[in-house]
Amino acid sequence: MKRLIKRYWTILRRPSTHLSLGFLTIGAFIAGILFWGGFNTAMEATNTEAFCTGCHEMRDNVYAELQNTIHFNNRSGVRALCSDCHVPHNWTDKMARKMAASKEVWGKIFGTIDTREKFEEHRLQLANNEWRRLKANNSLECRNCHQFESMDFTKQSKRAVNAHSTQLASGEKTCIDCHKGIAHQLPNMEGVR
């Protein structure tokens, strides 16, 4: 085993005798573009709604619930995709989220929520995951579209102004503190603050 590693190490260390430096550098550059592009394309493909709703767990539960809400169905037709709220836009955060999503693949393979009953059982836990994430990043995924600086309080209702101009403005609260259940149904809220 040690010999095998040593042999490949010597091959790797030895300068190339047949291929030119230009071929190697340019070839590596092109291969890099191809691999990086391919990787990104594949990752973006996992951000599409078709991918998310490809499994019945998502299609029949959370996606069905989304369709009745303002983030899917509204007067102007602007809508949010799954990834708009559930995948960070920033690259490192996105990578971290995608790695964390490997647990969701595990759940899919072993059928953690493959029936409606099991989904309902896990609803609070699933919701808690997202609430915790949004609380930790100051509702970043909300703010990707809903910018506080662009909110016109004169066009909001009195209730909204009261909440937004005080607790949101001071940073004491973040979007998700009040707007839980905005895009999916709430779990059993007993004991949830």
Added chain:
Amino acid sequence: MTTMKNLTAILLLLLSPLLAQGQEFQDRMRGAVPLDQTTQPPQIANPDNSDVRRSRNYAMQPPVVPHKIEGYQIDKNANRCMMCHARTRTQESQAPMISVTHFMDRDGNFLAELSPRRYFCLQCHVPQANLTPLVNNRFVDVDTILNQPANQPGNPAPARKK
């Protein structure tokens, strides 16, 4: 005499379809659309969102909802109304607290929180929209009746304590 009255009533009842044929009957909700055709449903109303509390028409009237409640979830899992109107949330939300009667069970015992029989808020509290009522309302506020000048024809003076 009673039999005579009954007979007349039955006769009128039998004749009524013939009598009604002359005049066009219109349902306020259906309008002039014939019964065998589907009506065009009215536009969905835009509910009042002014947050101005309205006065109640009588003391026991459940207060109406002066804001939009579209998409509010009230089911086994969650009650969106109680996220602001519950006792523990009112300081933060500045919303009126649910009335004390809502903590009582039907035997009058006070419970720690909202009584299950009061759970579905929309059974009594409803949002308002600026619409023309389909049925005219002749409701008169009790104060209006009490302050009416006595001896008006058809309005006997209400019994008042001297």
